[in-house]
Amino acid sequence: MLHYPYVGLINMKNSLSTEATQQTLSILEKRFATNPHRHPNIDWQVIALRLKQFPEKLASLAEMESTGGEPDVFTYDATTDTYYFCDCAVESPAGRRSVCYDRAALEARKEHQPHNSAVEMATAIGVELMSEQQYRLLQSLGEFDLKTSSWILTPSNIRKLGGALFCDRRYDHVFVYHNGAQSYYAARGFRGVLKL
Incomplete structure (x- = not known):
């Protein structure tokens, strides 16, 4: 690395x-x-x-x-x-964990704010968050996020209601979940996609 x-x-x-x-x-x-x-x-x-x-x-x-x-x-x-x-790291990238979903979510959190948000970090790096379809494609190529989870691109209608989506792999199955966009966890990061 x-x-x-x-x-x-x-x-x-x-x-x-x-x-x-x-x-x-x-x-x-x-x-x-x-x-x-x-x-x-x-x-x-x-x-x-x-x-x-x-x-x-x-x-x-x-x-x-x-x-x-x-x-x-x-x-x-x-x-x-x-x-x-x-x-393609087996677990969600270690240098991009403990982040909420986006800037609005970060600002909505009055106490114990995370250091950054997934969307802002992705923009700074020059990538986009994975979509659910892209995440499932990656999972068809191997086994990822067996211990961690990753924020994914969230549809605007879900985000407007305060939620955001994330994925992981458990029990040999890929799961899509929802959470408040302002939440953050030590085991949740995000996976980026770069177009060339």
Whole structure:
């Protein structure tokens, strides 16, 4: 895992040093090669070339890595020619736990506020929260969140009523739950999705 201090891309240049670029590409290539079942028929060289064309995306992946996400390619949309990375750490990324859902939820909590929110951290990193469909796709590629849980993108009608959704895997089944958006737990983080 890379060890950059988490400052978010809002406060940093949207590119990495030459050394960090090579280190990040090396980590991603090794993970890609080790997990071919996540991305059959996708060539790493195509991914690497595109990452070099979009250094801000590589910087986002470095942030995902530094916060424990272990990002990897997990799907491709041929209609838009878009590759998708997501956090593939077995448990919800350790550097992104104990957060409520979004800024409104954080501000609504008058006591014992968490240090951040999932939506704000995702925005700062340059990713989006996983949708339920994306989360289920990831779970079809392995077993994730056996001890933790992850906030997912919540429909606006649920969020307007004060709720937010999260998922985990228990008893060999993927569950979707609801909670007050202002809640936070040491074992709940979020998984990000990056479009390339």
